[in-house]
Amino acid sequence: MKRFASLLFVSVLGGVITLGAYKAFVEKENIVVDTKAGEPKFVTTNYNGATPPNPIADVDFTEAADKTVHSVVHVSNVSVQEGPTNLFDFYFGYGGREQTRVGTGSGVIISPDGYIVTNNHVIDNATKLQVTLNNNKTYVAELVGTDPSSDIALIKIKADDELPYLAFGNSDNTKIGEWVLAVGNPFNLTSTVTAGIISAKARDLGKGQSFIQTDAAVNPGNSGGALVNTNGDLIGINTAITSQTGSYIGYSFAVPSNIAKKVVDDLLEYGNVQEGILGVRGSELNSKNAEELGIDETAGFYIAKIVEDSGADQAGLKEGDIIKKIDNQNINSFSQLTGFLKSKRPQDVVNVTVLRDGRENTYPVTLLKNQTYVVRPLGIVVKNMSSKDKKRFKGSGVKVTEVVKGMENYGFEGKLIIQINDDTIEDIDDVKNAIEGANNYNALSIVLLNQEGEKERLIFRM
Template identity: 65%
Template sequence: MKKFLSLLLVSMLGGALTLGIYKLAFEKEIPLLENQPAQSKFVTASYNPASTAADDVDFTTAADKTVHAVVHVKNMTISRGPSSIMDYFYGSGGQPRAQIGTGSGVIISPDGYIVTNNHVIANATELQVTLNNNRTYRAELVGTDPETDIALIKIDADEDLPYLAFGDSDNSKIGEWVLAVGNPFNLTSTVTAGIISAKARDLNEMDGKFQSFIQTDAAVNPGNSGGALVNTNGDLIGINTAITSQTGSYIGYSFAVPSNIAKKVVDDIMEFGNVQMGTLGIKGQDLGVLSNSEEDYNESQGILIAEVFKKSGADKAGLKPGDIIKKVDHIQINKFSDLTGYLRSKRPNDNVQLTILRDNNTMELPVTLLDNSSYVYTIDEIGISVQEQTKTDKDRFDGQNGVVIYGSNEYNRRLGLDGKLLIGINDDKIKNVDDVKKAVAKAKSYGMMSIVYINEYGERERLVFRE
């Protein structure tokens, strides 16, 4: 019995010794941490060790500052149209009928100046403004700029009004929270929230019109036009202007005129009565568009200068075709709407600093912006603007003398005049802009003006304008 117990004890000690050696030699110690999940090398998109960003955003201050400064704008127009079959036959024009359009506006001064959209007040015979406290006032049109779709109106109140100060839209960032405040569906001020989805957005839907919008996903519906886009501090960074939708209602994208552009338009209207435009004087193309062409470019972002207009600010600064614009002052230039959007906040004689690439070398050139009247002349009587031909134009028209129709009003644009070569006014031949000025001065005494131009097929066409 003693022998058996001795063997059992030796066996147990041997087993314990063997197990201990195995543990030490072949197994690593794995610590046990209670309530500690294993950490992955890669973090998933939904991973968030703290609270979400939205939890830290407070919209109440911005909303409280904004709603009382946003107004309802009612536009009454008088139209005439056939009201019976007899009107169609006899062309009597029918009875005048009142039509009502509505939108929003933003009070920008305590004495009642209000910024809104041009399309909200267009053709108005009477304007009416209703504040958030339901008080109603007659409004007067101060001025408007159809190209940026900004208008300035004014009401006279007995007391100082709540207003919003313009913020710096250049400092707004993609992904930043914003509020859209307006009066959709004839409601009092309504607040929606979203983020900035893009900047310097060009919709390319309005031919001949400038576009450089702030894009947001804050809900904007009919009636929001002219309302405020503000950041979480309540700073006015945009005027809500457009939506893109097949139904006419909000589907996820809306667009606002940046506050720096709206403020400059308002300042110009109040100081000069019209909008002062400072221009570089170039023709150019987005490098992003050219990157798929046969041309070989090392850069994919920026503006490639194709032409420099004579006597323009760009010409005087020494810019050349082939230069690539990368930056204007502190603004990075990736596409043409970045450039035009920033320059829209500038006036003639303002100075800007251009950063360009020339032969793969970075250069900085100071440029003084000029009024395009130095190389563009507008014939107000018939609603077209002309400019001297560039080298590209001369190649396109086989060296034919004349001036290029640079831009035109909506009626002439529908006729397709833009880009044609103007070679005659009445009986006068046109070689340059000076010839145009002389011919227009003579034509004013005739009571009519005819123009001769060459179309894209090299054919001559004549168009007669009568007073």
């Protein structure tokens, strides 16, 4: 028995030694892969009883909100329209009764004597404008001027006392991610404050405009209201939302304050908006059109054409140049270019940095008054005559400088338009008025003049 026990002990001991040697010197390490190792883990951190920091709580909106709500007003647009009130009127074309419609929006007081900036679409077609302040006092407002292209309008009320107002801030200094407040009167509610951040700048909604995009809630009735930073500076006029329901779904847009201020100043000083024209045509760059153009650059504005006698022409810019900056503002899109220029006037000088032959050069360009007009029904571009044109042609009119594809065979380009229907043409303003009044005609009659003084008439059915 003792001999058996000794043999068993020796066997077990030998097995242990053999297994240990195998583990130590022969067996490879077995690595276990945790497929969930890349997933985020919830970690509780001990702050010793203190409340964890909250970046939103660190921003104080109260001062800006208090400053803004008293300067934002409710705007009522009362319009009287005549329309059919029953099927009999509709089918037989009778006017029916006058119908009163009331539209509502918001506005921002920008001076103590009662000037108010709002959106053009808020006051459009109004026969009567009413403004209600935050203290519930109501005033009749008069229209000072409008600019449909920027959707900005200026109205005025007469109050007995000085009014609270907001000062324009510099929208060029705003930054993506910056906190902002949107203040207005959505759904006929009195001044309502919502908060968000600037989501994007120079956003184009399809018409070459330049908007500040935010995620601050903006709803119907907010149009014309204030977009302010945490200091209470007016950095934008709330204008539009992108929505399939008609209400806010996460995106809202504001006209930058630099554009709104320039429009307001022009309306007060000139009665209309003064546009400073650079004098270039082209497109913003991306991978697709850069490949089509045979260039490596994918950021900037590509100049495809220089307008004759424009500031760009006089400064020495060339076709094929790529605009990279204007006054140290980066230009990566068409909306950035137009947004910057909309804040400028004729005779303003801007420093344009272009990329040419692999090198950047900066040119001072004097912006000029718009000398061209696009005649969309004809697919042509016309411009006022230069001093050279006046010497070259034996007559006055506007010169056709561009023709869209499909209209080349009519012989427009390089000739003067001297008459449209019954209107004599001296400049582009005459062309604009003649085209707008062409609805009274069944046809568009165009009289052209060439350099030899020969006339020809073209008639287009409308």
